[in-house]
Amino acid sequence: MKMEAFNDRNVADNGYFLVDIEDYPTDGWGKFKRVVRRSFKGELFVGLWVVLREMIKFDIHTVQYPEEKMPIGPRYRAVHEMKRLWESDAERCIGCGLCEKICISDCIRMDTKIDENSRKEVTEYTINLGRCIFCGYCAEVCPELAITHGGEYEQASEQREHFVDYEYMLTPIDTMKAKAQKEFEGFGAITPHEDERVKKTPLAY
Amino acid sequence: MSKIINFKIDGKDVQAKKGETILQVARKNDLYIPTMCYISKTTPCASCRICSVEVEGVDGFILSCNTPPTEGIEVKINSDKLEVERTNIMKLYDVNHPLECGVCDKSGECDLQNMTLEFNVGNQNFSAKDQLRKVEDWGLINYDPALCIMCEKCVHVCNEVIGDDAIDVKFGGYSSVIIPKNSQTLDCTYCGECIAVCPVGALVSSDFKYTANAWELSRVPSTCAHCSAGCSLEYETRHFGINGEDNIYRVKNNFEYNSLCGAGRFGFDFENRAKKDATAFEGALEALKNANAIRFTSIITNEEVLILQKLKEKLGIKLYNEDARLYADFMKAYSSVSGKLHHSASMDAIKQADAVVIIGTRIATDNPMVRYAIRTASQHNGAKVIYAHPLEDALMKNTATQFIKYEVGTEEGVIALLANELLKNADIDEDAKAFLEELDLGYLEAESNVGDDEIKQMSKSFSRTQNHVLVLGSDLFAHARAKNIAKLAALIEKYTNFSLLIVPNEVNTAGVSLICELDVDEETENVVGYNADGDFVLSSLEEADLAMPALNQVEGTIVNVDNKVLPLNVALAFDGYLLNDLAKAFDIDKEYTVEYTSELPSDKGFKNIAFDSLENFYSPHGDDIRGYLLDEVSCVVEAVIEPVADLPEFNGTVVYNCNPVLQFNKFTNKTKQLEKDTVLRGSAQFAAAAKINDGDEIEIISQNRTIKRKFKLDDELKGTVALNPVFDIGQESSLYRFQKSKIVRVI
Numbered sequence: 001m002k003m004e005a006f007n008d009r010n011v012a013d014n015g016y017f018l019v020d021i022e023d024y025p026t027d028g029w030g031k032f033k034r035v036v037r038r039s040f041k042g043e044l045f046v047g048l049w050v051v052l053r054e055m056i057k058f059d060i061h062t063v064q065y066p067e068e069k070m071p072i073g074p075r076y077r078a079v080h081e082m083k084r085l086w087e088s089d090a091e092r093c094i095g096c097g098l099c100e101k102i103c104i105s106d107c108i109r110m111d112t113k114i115d116e117n118s119r120k121e122v123t124e125y126t127i128n129l130g131r132c133i134f135c136g137y138c139a140e141v142c143p144e145l146a147i148t149h150g151g152e153y154e155q156a157s158e159q160r161e162h163f164v165d166y167e168y169m170l171t172p173i174d175t176m177k178a179k180a181q182k183e184f185e186g187f188g189a190i191t192p193h194e195d196e197r198v199k200k201t202p203l204a205y
Numbered sequence: 206m207s208k209i210i211n212f213k214i215d216g217k218d219v220q221a222k223k224g225e226t227i228l229q230v231a232r233k234n235d236l237y238i239p240t241m242c243y244i245s246k247t248t249p250c251a252s253c254r255i256c257s258v259e260v261e262g263v264d265g266f267i268l269s270c271n272t273p274p275t276e277g278i279e280v281k282i283n284s285d286k287l288e289v290e291r292t293n294i295m296k297l298y299d300v301n302h303p304l305e306c307g308v309c310d311k312s313g314e315c316d317l318q319n320m321t322l323e324f325n326v327g328n329q330n331f332s333a334k335d336q337l338r339k340v341e342d343w344g345l346i347n348y349d350p351a352l353c354i355m356c357e358k359c360v361h362v363c364n365e366v367i368g369d370d371a372i373d374v375k376f377g378g379y380s381s382v383i384i385p386k387n388s389q390t391l392d393c394t395y396c397g398e399c400i401a402v403c404p405v406g407a408l409v410s411s412d413f414k415y416t417a418n419a420w421e422l423s424r425v426p427s428t429c430a431h432c433s434a435g436c437s438l439e440y441e442t443r444h445f446g447i448n449g450e451d452n453i454y455r456v457k458n459n460f461e462y463n464s465l466c467g468a469g470r471f472g473f474d475f476e477n478r479a480k481k482d483a484t485a486f487e488g489a490l491e492a493l494k495n496a497n498a499i500r501f502t503s504i505i506t507n508e509e510v511l512i513l514q515k516l517k518e519k520l521g522i523k524l525y526n527e528d529a530r531l532y533a534d535f536m537k538a539y540s541s542v543s544g545k546l547h548h549s550a551s552m553d554a555i556k557q558a559d560a561v562v563i564i565g566t567r568i569a570t571d572n573p574m575v576r577y578a579i580r581t582a583s584q585h586n587g588a589k590v591i592y593a594h595p596l597e598d599a600l601m602k603n604t605a606t607q608f609i610k611y612e613v614g615t616e617e618g619v620i621a622l623l624a625n626e627l628l629k630n631a632d633i634d635e636d637a638k639a640f641l642e643e644l645d646l647g648y649l650e651a652e653s654n655v656g657d658d659e660i661k662q663m664s665k666s667f668s669r670t671q672n673h674v675l676v677l678g679s680d681l682f683a684h685a686r687a688k689n690i691a692k693l694a695a696l697i698e699k700y701t702n703f704s705l706l707i708v709p710n711e712v713n714t715a716g717v718s719l720i721c722e723l724d725v726d727e728e729t730e731n732v733v734g735y736n737a738d739g740d741f742v743l744s745s746l747e748e749a750d751l752a753m754p755a756l757n758q759v760e761g762t763i764v765n766v767d768n769k770v771l772p773l774n775v776a777l778a779f780d781g782y783l784l785n786d787l788a789k790a791f792d793i794d795k796e797y798t799v800e801y802t803s804e805l806p807s808d809k810g811f812k813n814i815a816f817d818s819l820e821n822f823y824s825p826h827g828d829d830i831r832g833y834l835l836d837e838v839s840c841v842v843e844a845v846i847e848p849v850a851d852l853p854e855f856n857g858t859v860v861y862n863c864n865p866v867l868q869f870n871k872f873t874n875k876t877k878q879l880e881k882d883t884v885l886r887g888s889a890q891f892a893a894a895a896k897i898n899d900g901d902e903i904e905i906i907s908q909n910r911t912i913k914r915k916f917k918l919d920d921e922l923k924g925t926v927a928l929n930p931v932f933d934i935g936q937e938s939s940l941y942r943f944q945k946s947k948i949v950r951v952i
Contacts, residue, residue, distance in 0.1 A: 110447070
């Protein structure tokens, strides 16, 4: 269909017509007559027949959720994921605390300490998904692309803790070993050709 | 020669006092010159060269931080050439600086971050071969040489202000690092001032490292609650863990103009967590109704003291606090001669002084801030520091120009000798003249072991000095002749150019002594103890019948050694009952404790200022805008100075009740980071006299109590006086700090 058809506001010339609607009954007798007429006309069975016909044909057009799921866009912002480094399989999160600070619904909490190798270690990390508004600021601010959004949008479980656990969000080590970790393409992701734009420090030696 | 120098900075007419540098004048006039290594309280490090300025008619750049202006010069602080120079310096600072801002503790408050952004360093055209630099663990302090920018602030502060002189620069061009001076590992008093001044994350607190970020912490400006210096500090709090309540993560201070000792910096976790316990509260009310007396310590706010005084008036009970009572008596004796309620000097006066005499206090551990002030005076003004004490103190060794050792207990004689020397040419009244003429100098010198030559030497070293301060301390308050000592000190203050600083024992000894009328402590029944012994104990320490908040959990004020009324703020919430809740039950009715701040007695110099109007900060130019100074109150001069009594002799084994560095009381003993060394330290001579050996378990039996300790031989000590820490058991303030004691080995 061309756009002109939509843009043409002149309704009179395009086959539009007024529906002939009979007047509403005003007195009791008129209303009674309308009820009797509608009840015995058999209009009801028109709709029932459409459903029955489609059922018999087994030609179903709706998505069979939860067996079937629609593919979602790569930028969809659902439950967070914690990514690992491709090089070492180690966790990317360095515990800088920027996600905690930027979170506008104040749902991220973390605790860090110095570990035995004098590195900063995240000891506890939770996201209260009951408060999270999935704005994506945490993923955008993350300097290490560690916290990202994922495609997991189903938030029903017997245990609230299932969703707020660091382990739950972290890419499983098996997935990592199989090189199957998916990078997030949405908010906060590296733009294409980032490598070419990075300025390097001169190293004369 | 005129003392005012007129010149121009960027076309603006400015004036400098003699001795001021271009940078100081610029800052005073709100003209911005960037700096990296400059710190106001030390001499210029002159290592960064960012403060370079141009002077008309002079080739090249001039360092504004250490150059005084001359008459009529025209200084330019901004030009394209300077901009290039400064940007290049910043680029050099950024060479190989680890890009770990994400985890660095300093991130968010880092001078290097700020200046790199200020000069918009977007690319780098210098390079150097990176080196392996190992992170050093120096106990409470952690040093990462890779992050160090060699500004040398830490070295200057350690040497000039603190006096530990424990760190040094190991020069080596690009491989320069900070190293412990003359030692493998850091051997110092752990004041942590180097951490405070470090502009980057090179020197950090080991305990704090990687636990929180600058931007997550809430700052609570308050006053340190450990000793009578009442230093300004900021508690930085944050939730602990992911569900936890708030905790203090670290303490910071305004290092630009003031300092803080390690007890304040590392000993912040002395809070008391408690919930409301109604039965204990009822018990406390019952105990107060039946009480004959309340015994309390001076680790308390003025407002609470006023409540106690009101309770005393209401219930007709007595108030026991030996420490403050003896201090009050000492001050009363002082006032009766000087005609003033408060002593005249302050720590700032010491910093300005060029002659300081210290008697009757082991000042480096009794009040570290006074020590820092003396060190500052000695380094910046070349002050003559006369340290008189029965024991030599290693911490004062590099500051004191003369050590006068006197015999234990002869303080009165020493002060009399001092008065005799200093008042020689003064125009004094008849009574004083008579007193001096009566002195048996030979006897005093012989008994106190202070030679005529020592006094003469001191006197001689004062020949060119102008600002004198006499510092007296806690050995004297419980001395048998305390009152006469106070009168003699007042005499010196009155008739010479000496100002007087009397250092109280505890954080608010001065406040307690001013606000309430104290009774002589005697063993009675039904005593309610507040942080002290009693039949019913209200306490912010363990073993309390009713839990009370510690001083980092209350609002209130204290009076410090400078006679300043300083505000304390709530760093951590306290959920239990307060003293005010108890008072309310007795119809001493104010909703909040701080409503008493404006009611503190005005006849003692307190002002009618509400707590919420008290400020607590240093201005950008370094003016101390904290609390207020007690008003000067004049008193009646009435006292007659008594003749010096026979000087006592302390023979045999003597134990000196004196805390180690960074420990003051049971609250500092409660903290996690501070070292708790409770051994009795003595010399080989002491060990021989007591017939004990290094490492022996011993019992110290003195007048009132028996203490179990381990004995440690200390090579730095001499004589038969041993040092016994009391921070874990509490100072017996009613007794002279030197006690003849029997030492028994426990088998």
